[in-house]
Amino acid sequence: xxxxxxxxxxxxxxxxxxxxxxxxxxxxxxxxxxxxxxxxxxxxxxxxxxxxxxxxxxxxxxxxxxxxxxxxxxxxxxxxxxxxxxxxxxxxxxxxxxxxxxxxxxxxxxxxxxxxxxxxxxxxxxxxxxxxxxxxxxxxxxxxxxxxxxxxxxxxxxxxxxxxxxxxxxxxxxxxxxxxxxxxxxxxxxxxxxxxxxxxxxxxxxxxxxxxxxxxxxxxxxxxxxxxxxxxxxxxxxxxxxxxxxxxxxxxxxxxxxxxxxxxxxxxxxxxxxxxxxxxxxxxxxxxxxxxxxxxxxxxxxxxxxxxxxxxxxxxxxxxxxxxxxxxxxxxxxxxxxxxxxxxxxxxxxxxxxxxxxxxxxxxxxxxxxxxxxxxxxxxxxxxxxxxxxxxxxxxxxxxxxxxxxxxxx
Amino acid sequence: xxxxxxxxxxxxxxxxxxxxxxxxxxxxxxxxxxxxxxxxxxxxxxxxxxxxxxxxxxxxxxxxxxxxxxxxxxxxxxxxxxxxxxxxxxxxxxxxxxxxxxxxxxxxxxxxxxxxxxxxxxxxxxxxxxxxxxxxxxxxxxxxxxxxxxxxxxxxxxxxxxxxxxxxxxxxxxxxxxxxxxxxxxxxxxxxxxxxxxxxxxxxxxxxxxxxxxxxxxxxxxxxxxxxxxxxxxxxxxxxxxxxxxxxxxxxxxxxxxxxxxxxxxxxxxxxxxxxxxxxxxxxxxxxxxxxxxxxxxxxxxxxxxxxxxxxxxxxxxxxxxxxxxxxxxxxxxxxxxxxxxxxxxxxxxxxxxxxxxxxxxxxxxxxxxxxxxxxxxxxxxxxxxxxxxxxxxxxxxxxxxxxxxxxxx
Numbered sequence: 001x002x003x004x005x006x007x008x009x010x011x012x013x014x015x016x017x018x019x020x021x022x023x024x025x026x027x028x029x030x031x032x033x034x035x036x037x038x039x040x041x042x043x044x045x046x047x048x049x050x051x052x053x054x055x056x057x058x059x060x061x062x063x064x065x066x067x068x069x070x071x072x073x074x075x076x077x078x079x080x081x082x083x084x085x086x087x088x089x090x091x092x093x094x095x096x097x098x099x100x101x102x103x104x105x106x107x108x109x110x111x112x113x114x115x116x117x118x119x120x121x122x123x124x125x126x127x128x129x130x131x132x133x134x135x136x137x138x139x140x141x142x143x144x145x146x147x148x149x150x151x152x153x154x155x156x157x158x159x160x161x162x163x164x165x166x167x168x169x170x171x172x173x174x175x176x177x178x179x180x181x182x183x184x185x186x187x188x189x190x191x192x193x194x195x196x197x198x199x200x201x202x203x204x205x206x207x208x209x210x211x212x213x214x215x216x217x218x219x220x221x222x223x224x225x226x227x228x229x230x231x232x233x234x235x236x237x238x239x240x241x242x243x244x245x246x247x248x249x250x251x252x253x254x255x256x257x258x259x260x261x262x263x264x265x266x267x268x269x270x271x272x273x274x275x276x277x278x279x280x281x282x283x284x285x286x287x288x289x290x291x292x293x294x295x296x297x298x299x300x301x302x303x304x305x306x307x308x309x310x311x312x313x314x315x316x317x318x319x320x321x322x323x324x325x326x327x328x329x330x331x332x333x334x335x336x337x338x339x340x341x342x343x344x345x346x347x348x349x350x351x352x353x354x355x356x357x358x359x360x361x362x363x364x365x366x367x368x369x370x371x372x373x374x375x376x377x378x379x380x381x382x383x384x385x386x387x388x389x390x391x392x393x394x395x396x397x398x399x400x401x402x403x404x405x406x407x408x409x410x
Numbered sequence: 411x412x413x414x415x416x417x418x419x420x421x422x423x424x425x426x427x428x429x430x431x432x433x434x435x436x437x438x439x440x441x442x443x444x445x446x447x448x449x450x451x452x453x454x455x456x457x458x459x460x461x462x463x464x465x466x467x468x469x470x471x472x473x474x475x476x477x478x479x480x481x482x483x484x485x486x487x488x489x490x491x492x493x494x495x496x497x498x499x500x501x502x503x504x505x506x507x508x509x510x511x512x513x514x515x516x517x518x519x520x521x522x523x524x525x526x527x528x529x530x531x532x533x534x535x536x537x538x539x540x541x542x543x544x545x546x547x548x549x550x551x552x553x554x555x556x557x558x559x560x561x562x563x564x565x566x567x568x569x570x571x572x573x574x575x576x577x578x579x580x581x582x583x584x585x586x587x588x589x590x591x592x593x594x595x596x597x598x599x600x601x602x603x604x605x606x607x608x609x610x611x612x613x614x615x616x617x618x619x620x621x622x623x624x625x626x627x628x629x630x631x632x633x634x635x636x637x638x639x640x641x642x643x644x645x646x647x648x649x650x651x652x653x654x655x656x657x658x659x660x661x662x663x664x665x666x667x668x669x670x671x672x673x674x675x676x677x678x679x680x681x682x683x684x685x686x687x688x689x690x691x692x693x694x695x696x697x698x699x700x701x702x703x704x705x706x707x708x709x710x711x712x713x714x715x716x717x718x719x720x721x722x723x724x725x726x727x728x729x730x731x732x733x734x735x736x737x738x739x740x741x742x743x744x745x746x747x748x749x750x751x752x753x754x755x756x757x758x759x760x761x762x763x764x765x766x767x768x769x770x771x772x773x774x775x776x777x778x779x780x781x782x783x784x785x786x787x788x789x790x791x792x793x794x795x796x797x798x799x800x801x802x803x804x805x806x807x808x809x810x811x812x813x814x815x816x817x818x819x820x
Contacts, residue, residue, distance in 0.1 A: 010618075010620060011620050011622050013436065013445075013446045013447070013448075013449065014436065014440075014620070015433050015434070015436040015437035015440065016433070017433075018428050018429075018430070018433065019428075020428070023425050023426065023427075023428065024425070026423065026424065026425040027425035030425065035423075036423050037423070037453065037455075037458065038423075038450065038451065038452050038453070038458060038462070039423065039450065039451040040448065040449065040450045040451075041448065041449040041450075042448050043447060043448070045447075048447065048448060048469065051465075051469070052448070055461075055465055059458070059461075070600070070601075071601045071604070072600075072601070072604045072608065072621070073608060073612065106791070106793060107791075108599070111601050111602060111605050112605070113601060113604065113605055114601055131793075131794060131795070133601075155794060155795065155797075155798060210424065210425065210426050211426070212426050273717075275720075276693075276714065278693070278696075279711075280700075281697070281700070282693075282696045282697050282699065282700025282705070282709070282711070283686075283688065283692075283693030283694060283695065283696025283697040283699075283700065283714065284693060284696075284697040284700075285693065286688070286692045286693025286694075286696075286697075286714040286716070287691070287692050287693040287694040287696075287697045289692065289693075290690075290691070290692025290693065290694075290716060290761075290800075291796075291797070293762070293763055293764065293796060294764065295692070295716070296716055296717060299692070299716055299717070300716060300717040300719060300720050301689075301692070301713065301714035301715050301716035301717055301720035302713075302714045302720070303711065303712075303713060303714070304686065304693065304696040304711035304712045304713070304714065305711050306696070306700060306705070306706055306709055306710060306711035307683075307706060307709070307710040307711055309710060309749065309750070310685075310710050310711035310712070310749065313748070313749070338723070339719065339720065339723070340719070351700075352703070353703055354703065354704065386701075386703055387701070390700075
């Protein structure tokens with residue numbers, strides 16, 4: 001089966017917006033053996049949108065639309081699909097009631113324009129959207145064509161696709177067994193990693209290999225598609241067994257878990273806790289650790305020591321440069337002592353764009369890990385602008401802690 | 411003039427690849443008054459690609475293709491444009507020589523397949539590409555249509571567009587002046603805002619209005635395109651003057667600045683400083699404030715009081731629920747007193763997915779602002795999952811502080 005994805009919305013045609021929904025959808029579709037044959041971005045223009053839908057239906061079995069289901073006049077996906085397929089739109093009382101109930105539960109009155117979101121295409125199945133007002137719609141057409149309407153916000157689109165669209169798709173697509181293996185790797189540039197492992201993965205058409213890189217963090221995903229589950233699992237295992245020794249302990253998870261989750265599990269297993277003392281990252285390390293639900297079991301909190309005063313309140317008076325090994329060490333040691341935590345991580349550096357000196361140019365960051373019987377300091381020089389430097393700093397702080405916990409206990 | 415951009419290449423249809431060329435091109439085109447009306451991504455498939463080009467030429471004056479100009483068999487852009495326009499492709503000796511010279515300069519021999527890159531469409535102008543082997547092509551068709559073929563690598567595409575395509579485009583596009591006005595609005599659902607202002611903006615085709623929403627934050631962008639700068643500026647001013655009174659003090663910036671930047675400027679103007687005490691947001695408020703370069707002039711830092719121990723270390727012993735007005739108040743008041751800052755913001759709540767109680771269901775968040783002569787507490791109930799609740803909490807904390815600073819000093 002071939003699919004096409006159309007992202008709807010004039011804002012998606014501006015220089016600053018990227019259609020990330022289609023990437024996630026592509027991943028989901030590929031996993032069940034559906035190929036994405038073409039993608040489009042169309043503005044809030046009924047005629048253009050209807051045309052794009054008509055063209056896509058002429059080429060591909062499945063057409064997925066994301067966005068344009070909002071309550072305003074420029075949300076035209078429903079109308080455009082009606083135009084392209086010749087189906088009428090009718091007000092659905094059940095959907096209308098669900099929308100009104102949702103508003104009531106949040107203590108608000110439903111605006112009159114939200115009624116537009118209760119219009120459903122004739123013959124379409126309503127896909128309930130517990131996280132938003134706009135329901136999705138699943139419309140099966142003659143000759144096995146399907147149009148799927150999904151809301152644009154990723155937090156609504158993803159669960160709606162997983163819970164409602166996937167089970168319906170599985171009825172239409174011949175079952176294919178899939179096995180995946182996802183290595184997550186820290187502390188290695190993407191090009192170095194690729195040079196290391198591409199001689200292995202290039203020998204295989206199946207599994208397919210995808211390499212994704214963020215600052216200091218790489219995902220390597222192997223996905224095999226076979227007639228049987230056993231065969232698919234054997235293939236990714238075979239690949240993993242060859243790649244694992246090449247990457248060694250730089251692999252921190254083999255199931256796609258992010259670094260903060262892996263660290264949380266390691267801390268939990270040791271009944272250990274963590275605090276932070278953050279200067280240039282200003283809370284970003286804490287924010288990332290607390291993305292993990294249940295992190296209160298191992299993350300205690302800490303200090304955002306952005307100003308000199310806040311640093312002094314934690315470590316007492318000092319005369320050294322705030323971006324120095326001495327200050328970074330005292331931040332970690334004092335944060336640990338004051339809180340009684342097992343571990344403390346401190347970060348102090350120059351995130352830029354200003355504030356660089358000859359001794360500490362922009363991108364210079366000290367990270368210290370203090371733990372039982374250990375205080376470990378590292379100086380980094382990260383490339384790129386402010387957000388990138390801060391992202392690298394957080395990632396490397398987490399990786400220092402993970403490596404320490406991998407060491408045999410002394 | 412309307413443009414469409416087609417990114418060519420099957421790798422652009424994988425879950426990990428985003429078409430960033432089109433963002434840069436859109437910025438360039440918009441700056442000269444050309445709108446991007448539609449975008450597409452098409453794989454290395456001659457029939458599909460020719461179809462997409464034909465469709466785009468039926469709708470828009472300018473069709474830009476990026477990629478598919480390489481030397482291999484799956485680089486099919488040249489052939490597809492020939493199919494779509496009925497033009498023949500012919501080997502161009504001058505181009506062939508340039509390619510051979512380039513290889514010789516790099517000390518390499520030209521592979522036979524590179525000859526493919528010297529095929530030029532009948533009637534097209536060759537756009538020399540000093541950074542790569544594939545030249546661009548500029549093909550003017552009857553009825554003022556243009557097809558522009560550009561190489562895919564951004565390092566080749568950008569200079570080629572700037573040096574070769576832009577001057578040619580300027581001959582075709584009447585000079586147009588652009589003026590924009592960007593309101594940023596806090597504390598209002600998108601549908602309420604739209605109901606309020608759409609009666610105004612719907613009366614105008616020019617300026618064009620775009621409304622973008624994030625949790626608790628809305629951008630309203632008006633863009634006018636006119637023959638003169640004065641006229642464009644007059645139009646967005648006229649629109650702004652009608653919309654401003656409808657939104658009142660919910661507008662926090664008129665130049666697109668984000669809330670944290672606006673707050674920083676307000677604090678700086680008052681020589682005031684800010685600290686935070688974050689529980690459920692775990693550092694996210696501090697992280698957002700310190701996204702602003704130079705924020706050390708007004709942001710002091712604070713405490714991440716994720717655990718009970720860290721809360722007690724700040725406010726002393728307590729018996730109340732940690733998600734309560736009493737605890738939230740003491741967090742803010744103590745954070746302010748200990749640091750000597752002008753303002754303190756505290757956040758404590760249930761971000762979910764677990765931890766909800768009957769009294770405090772998931773999404774319940776207390777936010778307190780403490781300042782000179784004021785301690786203000788608000789209880790919120792935010793919808794959605796963990797990341798959304800945390801995003802709303804941070805946004806509403808910032809908005810409480812902004813509103814307080816808008817009040818006349820007592």
